[in-house]
Amino acid sequence: MAGRRKFWTPLCDLLGIDYPIMLAAMAPDLSDPKLVAAVSEAGGIGVLACADKSPEEIHAMAKETRKLTGRPFGIDIGLPARAESYGLEYAEAAEKARIPQEYIEFRARFLRERGIPLVDDVRKANPGMSSVASFKLGEAFSRTQVRAILEVRPALFVSALGNPSFMVPEAHALGIKVMSVVGKVKDAVRVAQGGVDAVICTGTAAGGHSGDIDGMVLIPQVAERVAPTPVVAGGGIVDGKGLAAALALGATGVWVGSRFIASAECSAPDWYKDKILAADDTATARTKWYTGKTCRHLRSDWDNACDASGLAPLPMPKQAILATPMALGAAQAGHYAESGIFCGQGVGRIEAVLPAAKIVEQMIETARDVLARQLPGRVNYD
Numbered sequence: 078m079a080g081r082r083k084f085w086t087p088l089c090d091l092l093g094i095d096y097p098i099m100l101a102a103m104a105p106d107l108s109d110p111k112l113v114a115a116v117s118e119a120g121g122i123g124v125l126a127c128a129d130k131s132p133e134e135i136h137a138m139a140k141e142t143r144k145l146t147g148r149p150f151g152i153d154i155g156l157p158a159r160a161e162s163y164g165l166e167y168a169e170a171a172e173k174a175r176i177p178q179e180y181i182e183f184r185a186r187f188l189r190e191r192g193i194p195l196v197d198d199v200r201k202a203n204p205g206m207s208s209v210a211s212f213k214l215g216e217a218f219s220r221t222q223v224r225a226i227l228e229v230r231p232a233l234f235v236s237a238l239g240n241p242s243f244m245v246p247e248a249h250a251l252g253i254k255v256m257s258v259v260g261k262v263k264d265a266v267r268v269a270q271g272g273v274d275a276v277i278c279t280g281t282a283a284g285g286h287s288g289d290i291d292g293m294v295l296i297p298q299v300a301e302r303v304a305p306t307p308v309v310a311g312g313g314i315v316d317g318k319g320l321a322a323a324l325a326l327g328a329t330g331v332w333v334g335s336r337f338i339a340s341a342e343c344s345a346p347d348w349y350k351d352k353i354l355a356a357d358d359t360a361t362a363r364t365k366w367y368t369g370k371t372c373r374h375l376r377s378d379w380d381n382a383c384d385a386s387g388l389a390p391l392p393m394p395k396q397a398i399l400a401t402p403m404a405l406g407a408a409q410a411g412h413y414a415e416s417g418i419f420c421g422q423g424v425g426r427i428e429a430v431l432p433a434a435k436i437v438e439q440m441i442e443t444a445r446d447v448l449a450r451q452l453p454g455r456v457n458y459d
């Protein structure tokens with residue numbers, strides 16, 4: 078775009094973008110063609126969340142995105158090595174998963190006491206109700222997704238889980254860059270050795286599935302251990318201060334999720350956005366009660382009741398199969414917090430729903446100001 082004020086890092090050269098800002102993939106349907114195109118048009122790069130999408134749906138979403146922008150975009154899926162796949166039909170999945178009776182009884186009590194219906198139709202999910210996506214996890218399924226992505230040829234492929242090394246040579250031959258999301262140094266080293274073009278490393282503040290380690294600790298360690306592979310930092314980054322800090326820690330750009338949920342283009346329902354705007358620094362919890370894997374979301378009564386139940390979380394995807402009909406019922410009955418509002422710890426500083434381009438522009442303006450004016454004015458050297 079002519080006249081755009083530049084702020085660039087090697088990530089921009091790698092991806093052919095203006096600003097080192099990536100829209101993090103958020104399934105289901107938050108990082109959709111509309112939001113992805115808006116971020117790519119603004120000079121960053123949008124990444125389509127396709128974890129729960131079939132090969133046909135991946136083709137359709139890429140086509141839709143290309144109608145909206147000619148700029149680079151990415152596609153993200155999970156590559157689970159061990160997760161079981163139960164298909165998308167709830168009743169069948171529940172039967173196959175054989176959820177223990179005491180968990181079924183606990184859920185029934187929880188719902189009865191609050192007047193929440195059990196809704197077992199996953200098509201009733203709102204964008205952002207990620208627990209639903211878990212129904213489709215499985216290695217065989219994800220390999221069919223990889224094939225579709227190679228056919229679609231986006232600028233970038235991102236694996237949310239697992240190691241994409243098996244597909245790196247083919248992706249590179251097609252001109253597709255490959256990145257992988259990690260939350261531990263060990264995993265970062267493994268994917269870097271597998272040949273990814275950059276490692277996306279998310280600290281524990283990140284929304285959705287996140288690790289134990291704080292970004293302040295993780296990002297510099299990963300950057301040192303995987304050099305010269307570039308690192309992109311994620312988790313709790315909602316503005317230009319976060320961007321400047323990430324660059325100081327050794328990252329080459331940022332992977333931003335929650336901030337873009339509160340954007341005009343995001344298809345999350347208004348109540349989802351309102352809850353994010355209202356949340357403070359203590360509002361999130363990281364529990365296994367929605368999906369069976371540690372996942373950051375707004376703390377809810379479901380978390381509190383599960384904590385008090387004496388039960389242990391079931392492994393993914395069994396816990397998601399247990400929680401999803403509760404979450405869908407909660408959304409329907411207006412118990413929004415219980416529906417599972419996945420978001421990061423940075424929500425305390427998200428104060429307005431803005432157009433995605435404004436979010437990008439403000440992030441760049443603030444980062445420039447911090448680096449070029451504020452820090453030199455505040456730091457003295459001998």
Ligand SMILES: Cc1cc2nc3c(=O)[nH]c(=O)nc-3n(C[C@H](O)[C@H](O)[C@H](O)COP(=O)(O)O)c2cc1C
Pocket residue numbers: 101102103104105107126127128153154205207236237238258279282283284285286311312313314332333334335336419420421422423
């Ligand atoms: C609602 C929601 C859904 C998510 N779904 C995915 C996903 O499908 N794939 C993925 O790689 N990460 C997913 N994540 C994690 C994000 O990609 C990203 O790591 C995280 O949002 C960064 O932290 P932040 O929210 O504090 O910016 C999700 C996060 C949220 C909040």
